[in-house]
Amino acid sequence: MKNLLLLLVVLTSPFVSCTSESIDNAKILDDGLIENKSKKTAKLLQNLNPENPANVYDIAGKIHNDILDVYLSGNYSYNTIAQISQKVDSIAALNSDLLNMGTSLPCNFQEIQETVNDPQIKLEQAIANSLMTNAAKISLSNFMDSILLLETNEYAVIHQSIISFEASVISNTQFSNEDKRIILTTSSIVRHSTYYAKERKDKDWETSVGNRVGAVQGALENSSTAVNKSVVTGIIVQSQAE
Incomplete structure (x- = not known):
């Protein structure tokens, strides 16, 4: 019985590790996208001027x-x-x-x-x-x-x-x-x-x-x-x- 439990722990550990790593990577990716979007928005506002050449x-x-x-x-x-x-x-x-x-x-x-x-x-x-x-x-x-x-x-x-x-x-x-x-x-x-x-x-x-x-x-x-x-x-x- 002890051997069976040990085997289950060994088999499930990689999946737990992988899942945790995937979540971390997803969070990093999301944070990166948000940061890039914020920078892009800030740059857009920085470049915004009051002109309208059509007028x-x-x-x-x-x-x-x-x-x-x-x-x-x-x-x-x-x-x-x-x-x-x-x-x-x-x-x-x-x-x-x-x-x-x-x-x-x-x-x-x-x-x-x-x-x-x-x-x-x-x-x-x-x-x-x-x-x-x-x-x-x-x-x-x-x-x-x-x-x-x-x-x-x-x-x-x-x-x-x-x-x-x-x-x-x-x-x-x-x-x-x-x-x-x-x-x-x-x-x-x-x-x-x-x-x-x-x-x-x-x-x-x-x-x-x-x-x-x-x-x-x-x-x-x-x-x-x-x-x-x-x-x-x-x-x-x-x-x-x-």
């Missing part, structure tokens, strides 16, 4: 971030709309890309303050009073509402959503060329400014409704004014929140 007005968002970057790097202590607007104008005057987009109209200080105080009302007024087609007004209004719902997501999700929206605008035959310019200029600034806040994690900057409304208000004039007004309104929101 012909994409330069507006890039210029917005360039001007904002110069301003925030200066650590200025301005806190009035006039002071901030003047400084932004001086920075913008050195940006050749912005100059190529046309002349930016002077900021209406009272309108900016009203936008900071009640951005949603000013947004609705700007869109309603614009010369855009009704279909374009609805599209832009829905886009601005959707950003409010998306802003807590990772930037990759926001970026993809805006890219998809822009594709639908570009292909929409109901929109006039001016409709598309206004909407695509606005969406570019929203996409780039959100990237600035989320991916750069700049402690001195967060995107705001006021910043986006400023983009819409300015875009109704021209793309250059959209950049300028968005930057100024965004900085005012930050300065008054401190």
